[in-house]
Amino acid sequence: MLAIKDTDLPNIIELKNISQTYSNGKDFIIKDLDFLIEDKPGQGQFVVILGASGCGKSTLLRYIAGLQNPTSGQVLLREKPVQESGIRAGMVFQQYSSLPWMTVLENVELGLSFQQVDAKERRRRAQEMIEMVGLAGHENKYAVYPTLSGGQLQRIAIARSIIASPDILLMDEPFGALDINTRLQMQDLLEDIWLKFQPTIVFVTHDIEEAVYLADDIYIMAANPGRFVHHISVDLPFNRNMEVKHSAQFNEIVRRVEDRMIEVARM
Numbered sequence: 001m002l003a004i005k006d007t008d009l010p011n012i013i014e015l016k017n018i019s020q021t022y023s024n025g026k027d028f029i030i031k032d033l034d035f036l037i038e039d040k041p042g043q044g045q046f047v048v049i050l051g052a053s054g055c056g057k058s059t060l061l062r063y064i065a066g067l068q069n070p071t072s073g074q075v076l077l078r079e080k081p082v083q084e085s086g087i088r089a090g091m092v093f094q095q096y097s098s099l100p101w102m103t104v105l106e107n108v109e110l111g112l113s114f115q116q117v118d119a120k121e122r123r124r125r126a127q128e129m130i131e132m133v134g135l136a137g138h139e140n141k142y143a144v145y146p147t148l149s150g151g152q153l154q155r156i157a158i159a160r161s162i163i164a165s166p167d168i169l170l171m172d173e174p175f176g177a178l179d180i181n182t183r184l185q186m187q188d189l190l191e192d193i194w195l196k197f198q199p200t201i202v203f204v205t206h207d208i209e210e211a212v213y214l215a216d217d218i219y220i221m222a223a224n225p226g227r228f229v230h231h232i233s234v235d236l237p238f239n240r241n242m243e244v245k246h247s248a249q250f251n252e253i254v255r256r257v258e259d260r261m262i263e264v265a266r267m
């Protein structure tokens, strides 16, 4: 059990004794999994999950988003079952999820469609968000590749999910399809957004440097059945920049995570 409870703070996300089977219990994709993220007010939490393909990472995000229920166990947001919690988590996927028949502006406005916001205010906030993610000047283009690049399409997805000020932002390998320079830019954009809005972020990646750069806490999953086996707390400055990647401290943590990943692959 890796659930870490080191304060009296309430929990923003809690997975309790989760199991998942699609074969009436013959095969468990996830078994006896526990996971806990405390709600640290005004601080946010940046949690990164690492683990081999198929270990159940996307499945966990779907539970938290309320898109799927586990076979057994409890998924609690602020200590209530997802559906009763009133918490709507934003989600960003690897595949571009923008609607190609709508413009950039319309796509970002969609993020407010569950809230009572009048059209004028919706437009104003969308415009502000578009500027924040570096898409000013592209408002009226259709959100389609190659009119917009992969990185620009991911900027739309981030703007759309963050505009509603979600308490939780779920990101499933969001930068996995981007070239290295775009990926690095997006990491810094996300860092800025996180500092500004302070949501709890649960971020899935296969890239260890990305994990260390972004995370407060890294959790490593093992597969067959999926469960958490390691927690690494990333002791680096709160407000990071590219410089930190050259530090001995950063590289030491990267190596520590790599060793754990190798160990887990052999389990």
Ligand SMILES: Nc1ncnc2c1ncn2[C@@H]1O[C@H](COP(=O)(O)OP(=O)(O)O)[C@@H](O)[C@H]1O
Pocket (backbone or CB within 6 Å): 022, 029, 051, 052, 053, 054, 055, 056, 057, 058, 059, 060
């Ligand atoms: N509807 C389903 N029916 C059967 N197996 C599924 C279903 N959805 C997911 N799986 C299996 O569950 C496992 C975990 O999937 P997933 O959460 O997508 O893993 P990850 O995101 O870590 O790669 C995989 O082996 C996948 O094939």
Ligand SMILES: [Mg+2]
Pocket (backbone or CB within 6 Å): 057, 058, 059, 172
């Ligand atoms: Mg996945």
